[in-house]
Amino acid sequence: MQLRPPSRVMKAARLGAFHQSRLSFMRQLLRRLKREQWQFQRTVWSIDGQGVGRAVYVARGPERAYSLVAFAHDLDPALRSDRVIATAWDATFALFDGVPDEVELQRLQANVPKQEAGRVSSRELCMARANRSVRLFDHVLQELAAGRQPDCAFVEQVGYLMRTTAVYGSGKFGAADRESVAARPELSAPFQAEMLTVFLIRAFSVDLVEHLAQVQAPGTAVVLEPGIRRRFGLGNSTGLGMAPFLLNHPMLLNNWVQARETALQRVRAVRRPTPAEQGMFVDFVRRAQADARSWHSDHPLQGQRILELQQDFKALQLCMGEGILQREYPWDALYRWAENRLSLEAQEQLVSLLLEPYGHLIDDLGQTMQADEQLGFAVDGSMGVGALKQILATDYAWVAAIDFSTEQSHSLFWYVSEEKLEPRIGQRFSEPGEALEQPLAVARDISRLQQALNGCDDGQTVATFLLEHPEHRHVVRRVQLAPGCPYADIQDNLIDRALLPIDLLRCKLSFFGATRFDPRSDRWVRINMYQNAPFPHELSQVLADDWSYPGLGSQEQRHACIVE
Incomplete structure (x- = not known):
């Protein structure tokens, strides 16, 4: 059984149809927390009746502890914004390495609420901020205070009490660099500190609304029933700032996609x-089908994809009913059928579903998804130009199909905004700033490299070539990675007028484990994280990895109002 070729997988439209899977980083984290019997404790809760104050959640593992330090604020509604340029939030957070004492808490309180304007130390692994989903937060507060559970349909429509507008790690604002903690087993997989931060913020958001209900009406207030409680994830608003990550980290992207493709290959070989x-x-399949019926997006493109997905599930059920699962190699047969019959959205959801029963075959692949990118930084100057041309002919043949002589093919440019140091996209022929363009136009730069190499002797070394053409160093480095990293490049023109940046966002977010993708434009998207997952205090009581889709027919499912 062969891996799917990069020419099929690494198209932006397909990457933009990826779904969470067993290999997603949230699910890897919860399996570890469950397996290693991590203990959780809310050690500080100094939140007043207006929802202002601080809280500390401590997660203790076999070797060390981490603490989410949360600060709740009285935010003027006029200042509430999903934009990264916001300067005030309903809550701000830091993930602290260890357990902070009072001196550390005072230091954090003086800095964390300021976010970019504050100063943090290497004891902080992540920084984050979040805003309330006001209508749902207020509704849940009022209902709990009155002794009632919130309206299930409303809960399902929104899905979270708070949404983060940023979760930063890896040295942002002076926090700890990735290299300083990457060797720790619990943080070796990608984004584990960030996923732990999000997991604990979700718990804080529910604790906050229950606390305020109790303060408001101590005689009548109730807490959320467990099944409804789990329907609250943590929302997130993500924009263009995330998109260049996949382009700037080709080894990491390769390892993520290669692990997923290897997992699919192993399952198809059963x-x-x-x-x-x-x-x-x-x-x-039944659970995912029910979940698709409650997935909603006002974005025309995603709304159409959801409708197609719902129809494709009906076709999938019919196919299964005709006996395809009774054949030898049924998963391979089912995948081949889907590739010819279903939309990209459904094909990639099927890939994720095929992995669900096979943790014993594929979970070890999570250990292959990190990357030491320093290993790929050096350029091999001793390589001959002929060998470089051969790599280009073999691994970058797809570039030849792009006609860069047209205005449409290079109408966009990527740059970093001066105001917030965040990636942005400009219109090359109608907006200023082209001189600030970032080297993210991989296909165009490959084309330019090929043109520059046309007149070079094959026996010439890469070092000699780069001495004469240093402007191609960044793309030569990428080309030399290609033979060992077949899934490192998105095989599309990322400065074409037709580019949908949300495809890049969704690809990365699917590896995080996000669900309920809801684009608000072609450049930013809302998602849900940890919806249906157990809370920290429940991990010892329930399965750690049976939450990616809500179960059918259970008491929790009836409470959650997922309708067949």
Whole structure:
């Protein structure tokens, strides 16, 4: 069984249809927390009746502890914004390495609420900020205070009490560099500190609304029932700032996608599934189908994709009912059928569903998803130009299909905004700033390199070539990575007028484990994180990895109002 080729997988439209899977970083984290019996404690809760104050959540593992330090604020509604340029928030957070004492808490309180304007130390691993989803937060508060559970349909419509507008790590604002903690087992997989931060912020958001209800009406207030409680994830608003990550980290992107493709290959190679594996797959299809019926987006493109997905699930059920799962190698047969019959959205959701019964086959691949990118930084100057040309001919043949002589093919340019140091996209022929263009136009730069190499002797070294043409150093480095990193490049023109940046955002967010993608434009998207997951205090009582889709027929599901 072969891996799917990069020419099929690495198109922006397909990457923009990826779904969360067993290999997503949230799910890797919760499996570890469960397996290693991490303990959680809310050690500080100094929040007043107006929802202002601080709280500390401590997560203790086998070797060390981490603490989410949360600051709740009285935010003027006029200042509430999803934009990264906001300067005030309903809550701000830091993930602290260890357990902070009072001196550390005072230091954090003086800086964390300021975010960019503050100063933090290497004891902080992540910084974050969040705003309330005001209508739902207020509704839940009022209902709990009155002794009632919130309206299930409203909960389902929004899905979170708070949404983050940024979760920063890896040295941002002076926090700890990735290299300083990457060797720790619990943080070695990508973005584990960020995923732990989000997991604990979600708990804080629910604790906050229950606390305010109790303060408002101590005689009648109730807490959320467990099934409804789990329907609250943590929202997030993500814009263009995330998109260049996939382009700037080709080794990491390769390792993420290669792990996912290897997992699919292993599952497709299963000759005869056990009855338990087959039953689990059928159950997850039904659960995902029900979940798709409650997935909503006002964005025309995503709304159409959801409608197609709902229809494709019906076709999938019919196909399964005709006996395809009774064949030898049924998963391979099902995938091949889907590739010819279903939309990209459904094809990639099927890939994720096929992985669900096979943790014993694929979970080890999570260990391959990190990357030491310093290993790929040096340029091999001793390589011959002929060898470089051969790599270009083999791995970058897709570039030849792009006609860069047209205005449409290079109408966009990527730059970094002066105001917030965040990536942005400009219109090359109608906006100023082209001189600030970032080297993210991979296809165009490959084309330019090929043209520069045309007149070079094959026996010439790369070092000699770069002495004469230093402007190509960044793209030569990328080309030399290609033979060992086949999934490192998005095989599309990323400065074309037709580019949909949300495809890049969704690809990265799917590896995080995000769900309910809801684009607000072609440049930013809202998502949900950890929806349906157990809370920290529940991890010891429930399965750690059976939450990616809500279960059917359970008491929790009925409370959650997922309608068949």
